[in-house]
Structure formats: structure tokens, C-alpha cells
Amino acid sequence: MRSHPRLARLAVLLAAFVCAACGLVYELELVALGDYLLGDTVTQTSVVLSVMVFAMGLGSLLAKRLTRRPATAFALVECALALTGGLSALALYSCWAWIGRYQAAMVGLTCLIGVLIGAEIPLLMTLIQRIRREDAGRAAADLFAADYVGALIGGLAFPFLIVPCLGPGDGALVTGAVNAVAGAAVVLWLFREEPVPRIRRLLWLGCTLVLGLLAAAAAGSDTVERAARHALYGDQVRYATRSRYQEIVLTGPTEGPLRLYLDGRLAVCGPDEYRGSEALVHPAMAAGPDTRVLLLGGGDGLALREVLRHGGVRSVRLVDTDPVLPRLAGTDPGLAALTGHSLDDPRVRRTAADPMAWLRGTPGEEYDVVLVDLPAPSDGGPVKYHSQEFYGLAARLLAPGGRIAVRAGGDEDGLWRIESGLRAAGLRTAPYDVPGGPTASCLPGAPDTVQDFLLAAAVQPPVTLAPDAPPPRALTPESLRASTARLTARRPARPPAPLTVLGPH
Numbered sequence: 001m002r003s004h005p006r007l008a009r010l011a012v013l014l015a016a017f018v019c020a021a022c023g024l025v026y027e028l029e030l031v032a033l034g035d036y037l038l039g040d041t042v043t044q045t046s047v048v049l050s051v052m053v054f055a056m057g058l059g060s061l062l063a064k065r066l067t068r069r070p071a072t073a074f075a076l077v078e079c080a081l082a083l084t085g086g087l088s089a090l091a092l093y094s095c096w097a098w099i100g101r102y103q104a105a106m107v108g109l110t111c112l113i114g115v116l117i118g119a120e121i122p123l124l125m126t127l128i129q130r131i132r133r134e135d136a137g138r139a140a141a142d143l144f145a146a147d148y149v150g151a152l153i154g155g156l157a158f159p160f161l162i163v164p165c166l167g168p169g170d171g172a173l174v175t176g177a178v179n180a181v182a183g184a185a186v187v188l189w190l191f192r193e194e195p196v197p198r199i200r201r202l203l204w205l206g207c208t209l210v211l212g213l214l215a216a217a218a219a220g221s222d223t224v225e226r227a228a229r230h231a232l233y234g235d236q237v238r239y240a241t242r243s244r245y246q247e248i249v250l251t252g253p254t255e256g257p258l259r260l261y262l263d264g265r266l267a268v269c270g271p272d273e274y275r276g277s278e279a280l281v282h283p284a285m286a287a288g289p290d291t292r293v294l295l296l297g298g299g300d301g302l303a304l305r306e307v308l309r310h311g312g313v314r315s316v317r318l319v320d321t322d323p324v325l326p327r328l329a330g331t332d333p334g335l336a337a338l339t340g341h342s343l344d345d346p347r348v349r350r351t352a353a354d355p356m357a358w359l360r361g362t363p364g365e366e367y368d369v370v371l372v373d374l375p376a377p378s379d380g381g382p383v384k385y386h387s388q389e390f391y392g393l394a395a396r397l398l399a400p401g402g403r404i405a406v407r408a409g410g411d412e413d414g415l416w417r418i419e420s421g422l423r424a425a426g427l428r429t430a431p432y433d434v435p436g437g438p439t440a441s442c443l444p445g446a447p448d449t450v451q452d453f454l455l456a457a458a459v460q461p462p463v464t465l466a467p468d469a470p471p472p473r474a475l476t477p478e479s480l481r482a483s484t485a486r487l488t489a490r491r492p493a494r495p496p497a498p499l500t501v502l503g504p505h
Contacts, residue, residue, distance in 0.1 A: 005132040011190055012131065013146040016124050018182035019078065020150030021157070023117040025175045026085035027052055028158045029168045030110055033089055036168075036247055036263050037096050041382075044106075051107055052114040059118025066119065070126040071191035075203045077123065078183030079210045081116040086176020086214045088113065089169040090224055096264070097228035120183075121147065127191065167242050169225070173218045180210045233261060239332060243324040250332060258334050259442055260300060262325075265380060269442035270338060273302050276407065276451050278472040279434040280371055281306035283455050283480060284405035285313075286466035289368040293317070294397065296355040297385075298373035299325035301339035307371070308342050311468040316348045317367070323352035356384055359393035366399040376409030376418065377499070386418050388498040391425040391456075403461055408452040410437070415452045416491065421498035427456035430463045431487040434474050452487075 375381030
């Protein structure tokens with residue numbers, strides 16, 4: 001092919017295209033895994049992107065020392081990149097599970113991957129010029145065009161193909177294998193006269209060894225994940241999966257206390273979940289009509305169980321981003337029993353959609369009660385679900401006399417910011433709380449905590465309980481009135497600014 005410069009240049013540009021696609025997949029995989037394991041997408045994205053770009057610049061500078069033997073150097077760089085990027089997901093997951101130093105490991109891997117990616121362009125530029133000398137600007141234009149188009153393909157393939165079909169772990173391993181073949185093998189074949197025969201054989205052996213290690217890691221990835229989950233959650237892991245949106249792990253015996261972990265955080269503790277579910281639902285259902293109910297979040301079916309205990313309910317719309325969690329809550333015997341099989345009730349309609357996007361595009365429906373069962377920012381939830389914009393969209397769906405109930409977390413400062421958002425949407429509010437943390441029984445030794453809630457309506461809503469449902473275990477009319485009076489007395493004289501999508505988070 002070297003006797004046909006156009007074909008040879010096309011092969012090098014194709015290698016640049018594939019390597020760029022693989023590099024962006026590694027970058028997105030680091031961002032996604034950080035979001036899955038630690039939350040706070042903005043922080044994880046900012047750290048990965050800034051460290052990656054800095055490291056790429058450093059790699060470009062270091063590559064100047066390698067341009068005397070560009071084919072050999074490029075083969076070594078691509079083998080190292082394929083191995084590092086391919087194993088990065090398993091390495092980070094293992095650090096998170098066994099060591100707990102995830103942030104340091106993520107920064108270190110990001111820096112190493114960035115240095116190797118940054119070394120690619122100078123070496124590829126040298127290889128193109130060895131095929132045929134031409135104006136540096138024209139060569140750079142062709143090379144960067146291939147690089148940017150490859151990044152586009154890799155960026156689109158990650159969310160729409162790699163994550164749904166393979167997940168970040170296996171996706172990184174497959175990407176590493178493609179990187180090794182397309183990067184190292186193509187260049188070694190095309191410029192096979194550069195390294196002496198002994199070095200060339202070693203490079204081919206190294207490339208084969210990288211592919212073998214990636215294949216072995218793919219074969220053992222399930223074992224590594226199971227061992228890591230047992231280290232994190234104990235030996236009674238009954239269900240574990242990584243959906244497109246989160247990692248879901250259910251532990252505990254069928255007949256015993258259940259624990260539901262979402263992205264590594266304990267979200268449901270069987271003996272304690274009723275406190276929060278009852279407090280979110282029953283005061284809102286008691287303050288007026290309750291025929292039509294909208295439940296935003298709550299895919300575990302626990303708040304839905306409390307809604308369906310009210311005799312006046314005729315229809316419930318449940319909107320949750322992840323369809324996997326409601327399926328689990330409806331099919332797992334232990335979790336389905338805990339929910340009272342609420343997800344099988346014919347009055348329930350399930351919609352798999354982002355709650356804010358659904359509110360923005362929903363037709364002119366009206367609801368008597370809107371329940372926001374989404375984690376508060378103080379509990380690691382996204383700010384957008386407790387923003388002024390979100391509550392404004394939700395308030396549009398309220399029928400005359402309708403109410404909104406919000407799970408406001410356990411941080412009182414966050415409570416008042418959420419209340420400010422509801423009031424900015426034109427609603428009157430009543431705060432209340434329920435004693436006892438949502439996971440106290442599963443985390444012995446935790447300090448006594450309370451869970452804060454807000455009830456909002458166009459007119460001042462009463463905080464009470466309805467007679468058309470069994471009495472809650474965690475609430476009484478007296479305790480509700482007392483908590484409302486106590487929190488109202490502590491309300492700041494100058495309320496904080498509401499959370500907004502574009503405001504400080």
C-alpha cells in the first residue's frame with residue numbers, strides 16, 4: 001500500500017478516526033462511571049474534562065521525543081492506551097468497592113489516558129508526512145477532520161449503542177480491543193519496515209498480549225463485579241443490574257428486611273421506609289379531593305402503596321425516568337410484597353420519562369394531588385427536580401383545590417430553599433416533618449434524624465390526615481400540627497433564594 005500514497009494516507013486517517021472515537025468513549029465512560037458511583041454530574045464532568053485536556057497537552061509535548069521512530073512509538077502508545085482505557089472501568093469500580101479512593105484513582109487514570117491520547121496527533125502527523133511530503137496546513141486539516149469526525153461517532157455511539165448494549169464496563173473492554181487492532185496493528189502493518197525484525201515481533205506480541213488481557217478481563221468481569229458487590233452489600237445480593245440511568249442492587253432475604261441501593265447509596269431500608277412514604281402521601285391526600293394523583297418518581301412503588309390506601313383514588317399516573325426499577329418492584333417477591341403489589345393495580349398508569357421533560361411536554365391534564373417523590377439536593381438528588389422551573393411546571397397541572405407534596409430531605413436550609421421555589425410558583429406552603437431517618441434500622445448507630453416535607457397549594461393547605469385510609473404508623477394529626485408549628489416558628493425572616501436551573505447549585 002505504501003506504493004499507493006493515497007491509499008496509505010487513507011489508512012492512516014482511518015486509524016486516526018478510530019482512535020479518536022475510542023478516546024472519546026474512554027472519556028465519556030469515566031464521566032458516566034463517576035456519575036453512577038458518586039453522583040454530582042457537573043463535578044465529575046468538569047474534573048474529567050479539565051484533567052483530560054491538560055493531560056492531552058502534556059502528551060503532545062512528550063510525543064516530540066518519539067517522532068524519530070513514529071510507527072514504533074505509535075504502536076506502543078496505542079497498546080498502552082487500549083490496555084489502560086479498556087481496563088479503566090473495572091479498575092475504578094474495584095477502587096470504589098474495596099479501597100474507597102475513587103476520586104484519586106479517577107484523576108490518575110484520566111491523566112494517564114489523556115497523556116496517551118495527546119501523543120497520537122503528533123505521531124500520526126509524522127507518519128502522514130513520511131508517506132508523502134505536503135503542506136503542513138493541508139495535512140493538519142485532513143488529520144484533524146478525521147479526528148473530529150471520529151470523536152463525533154464515538155460520542156454518539158456511547159449513549160445510544162455502547163451503554164444500552166454493553167454497559168460502561170464491557171463497553172470499555174470492547175473499545176480497548178478495537179483501539180489495539182485499529183491503532184497498533186494498522187500502523188505496524190503499514191510501516192513494517194521501520195522497526196527491526198526483532199522489535200517488530202515484540203510489538204506484535206505486545207499487541208496480541210493486550211488483546212488477550214482484555215479478553216480475559218471480559219471473561220472475568222462478572223466475577224469481579226459480584227465480588228465487589230459482596231464486599232459492598234454483603235452476601236445476600238438478590239438482584240443487581242446497571243440500567244441506562246443507575247446501578248440498582250437489592251439485598252436481603254425474601255422474607256426478611258430488604259435493602260435497595262441506587263448508585264451505591266442506600267435508598268430503601270425495609271423496616272424504615274414507611275415513615276417517609278406515609279409522610280409524603282397522607283397529608284396531601286387529606287387536604288382536598290384525591291381522585292386523580294400524579295406521582296413524580298417513586299418507581300419503587302412504596303409511595304404508590306400509600307396512595308392506593310385512600311378510597312377516593314380513581315387514577316394514578318407514575319412518571320419515573322428508569323423503567324427498570326418499577327419492573328423490579330413489580331416482579332421481585334420480597335419488594336412486591338413490601339409495596340403491597342401496588343404497581344399491579346389497574347388504576348396505575350406508568351410512564352418511563354424524565355419527570356421534568358414529561359411536565360414540559362405533557363398535554364393539558366389536571367390532577368388533584370401531585371407527589372414529588374424525588375431525592376432532595378441535600379440527599380444527592382438533581383437540583384432541577386426541586387427548582388423553581390420544575391415547581392412552576394407542576395403547578396400548571398393542578399386542578400382547582402389541588403396540592404403538591406414534596407420530599408425535602410433532612411437539611412433545614414434546603415427545606416427553606418425548596419419552599420422558596422414553591423412560593424415563587426404562586427403556591428402557599430406548610431412545612432412538616434417526621435422523626436426517624438429513612439435508613440436508621442439498616443445503619444445502626446446513626447444519629448437521630450428527621451425527614452422534612454412541604455405541602456403546597458394555591459390557598460393555605462391544612463396539614464392533617466384523611467379518614468378514608470388506615471391510620472399511618474408514623475403520623476398522627478397532633479404530631480403533624482406540632483411539627484408544622486415548630487418549623488413555621490423557625491422559618492427565616494428573609495427566605496433564601498429558590499433553586500433554579502441556571503442559578504448556583
